[in-house]
Amino acid sequence: MSEVRDDRQYTETHEWILDNGDGTYTMGISDHAQALLGDMVYVELPSEGDEASAEDEFCVVESVKAASGVYAPTDLEVLETNEVLDDEPELVNSSCYDDGWLVKFKSDGIDGLMDAKTYAETLD
Amino acid sequence: MKHTPLYQAHIDAGGKMVDFGGWEMPLNYGSQIQEHHQVRNDVGMFDVSHMTTVDFKGAEAKNFLQTLIANDVAKLKDAGKALYSCMLNKTGGVVDDLIVYYQDDEYYRMVINAGTTEKDIAWINAQVEGFDVVVEPKLDLAMIAVQGPNARQKVYEAIPGVEDVAGELKPFNSASLGGLFIARTGYTGEDGFEIMLPEKSAEFTWKMLMGVGVKPCGLGARDTLRLEAGMSLYGSEMNEEISPLExxxxxxxxxxxxxxxFVGRDALETLRDKGANNTVVGLVLEGKGVIRDHQRVVTNNGEGEVTSGTFSPTMNKAIALASVPKGSEGLCEIEMRNKMVSAKIVKPPFVRNGKVLV
Incomplete structure (x- = not known):
């Protein structure tokens, strides 16, 4: 079974979002998503300061099997990206909720996310 | 979905099962990349029981195969010798690619692809009319490919008696041991054996191989290994509209x-005389990313298309086979996700016997 962490929220497109409590958020892809995609070989990240509108594809994770877009959950501005993934994209597989995070961003708030329990139910 | 005799063994080993042309087969058992390296560096095994063995027996077996396929089985003179070829339709397109193993002039064994089996058998049966040949699809045979630099040694350890009959086999040759048919062939660019065996013995043999440390590998690794080895995949590099010359x-x-x-010869001769427009080359991506099937390629000589694209675990770069205009060379551009990315045109194989060649 895939792991779903209680401390964060989820999108229908299998991204997780962690509210850092100061108007900033950290984002990655869920355990379910990384398992579906398989071995990651390349992660294309935005640049610091980039802005994205809700539902924009603003990152791409590529596994041996397929490329998959990562979508902005709201209007946002990118604060920081996980540059370690440039050399170690496999962290998205081995540690999707910790070392394999993708971006930190700021936004005015996010609507319509699922809590962990609701997200877990969608995976059944 | 159809299951091979090793289905339960795949489930037990944690295989991630997928639909592969109607067969429920393991894509990987955890990490496709680890399985890839396992074969390049040591040894791994693949269940390829979904592929089909067909025996041709009869006084005109040799004549018939000389008509059916584009390579000439008259080259095969020693029992067990193998030959890779395509069988063609009348327009020179490829009905399937295959390997023929010679037993004697009245007995040949052929291995064809899984996804094309029904079509192939119908095609063969239509061509065989008038020949004194019996076509016998051996649907009750399983097949295990054991591949890697240590593959042969591990097979000798796992299956008693194999070393006695197959220890001296040269590449592209085969031998029999009771119900086992052992061929020094493969689809990975590494040494190894492909072993055909009765389905009843498949699980036992698989477990014997696991017992000496041979790790199961899935179809995902099989595809990256064959692509690094520059080997064609039916339906990607060639099909009924694409001839071997292209x-x-x-x-x-x-x-x-x-x-x-042979069937298709007239069309091939016509094409040879006027010159084929396209050929298949290798591509190595200069930057980051992964090349995918059907991406557009722009070369010095015109436009083409990626036929098989992937990420090469051995080279740590994206590679591809692509159909491009003849004479394409140097650098080209691939349209990847709305961006043009530079790639180098190379002659496959990319990797053989553990060594990068491009």
């Missing part, structure tokens, strides 16, 4: 014997 498979066509009028 797929860098001219070496599998033998036009030497003018009297051998």
């Amino acid at each position: 797929a860098a498979l001219t070496w599998t066509v033998d036009l030497t014997n003018e009297d051998r009028r």
